[in-house]
Amino acid sequence: MKFTVAMKQNWLLKKIPNTKYFEVRESFIWLLDYSNKKEKIIILKWFKTDFWTIPRLLRIFFNPTRYISYVLHDWGYSKYNVKYSRKQIDLMLLEALNVEWASMIEKSLVYLGVRMFWWIKYKK
Numbered sequence: 001m002k003f004t005v006a007m008k009q010n011w012l013l014k015k016i017p018n019t020k021y022f023e024v025r026e027s028f029i030w031l032l033d034y035s036n037k038k039e040k041i042i043i044l045k046w047f048k049t050d051f052w053t054i055p056r057l058l059r060i061f062f063n064p065t066r067y068i069s070y071v072l073h074d075w076g077y078s079k080y081n082v083k084y085s086r087k088q089i090d091l092m093l094l095e096a097l098n099v100e101w102a103s104m105i106e107k108s109l110v111y112l113g114v115r116m117f118w119w120i121k122y123k124k
Contacts, residue, residue: 011025012024012026012068013025013071016048021048021049021050022048022049023047023048024044024045024046025045026045027043028043030043030092030096043071043075047075049070049071049075049078050074051064051065051070057113062106062109067096067102068096069093069096069097069099069100069102072093073090073092076092077089093110093114094107094110094111097111
């Protein structure tokens with residue numbers, strides 16, 4: 001059985017009326033385990049996201065509220081993240097999508113999309 005953490009029912013996210021924002025209804029912890037390091041990221045209740053780090057073109061094909069991974073990624077790009085680089089956050093997204101059983105095509109397209117979107121928008 002596919003594990004999607006019930007995001008299809010949107011129990012974790014609440015749309016804020018008359019805005020483009022969604023709000024996290026319950027705090028959650030994402031456990032990281034990489035390079036022999038174990039850390040946790042806490043996404044607090046009331047964190048707001050508009051999924052702006054998911055390129056609009058990809059939103060046509062992929063529902064941004066489907067996975068918790070997307071919320072984790074938006075937190076990483078927010079003012080609350082002072083510890084991780086953009087590349088690290090993008091890799092966390094890829095790993096999180098894997099944990100949530102996203103298809104190989106979806107993981108690849110989303111990862112390439114967020115990497116290319118920021119490169120094109122903010123190339124230096």
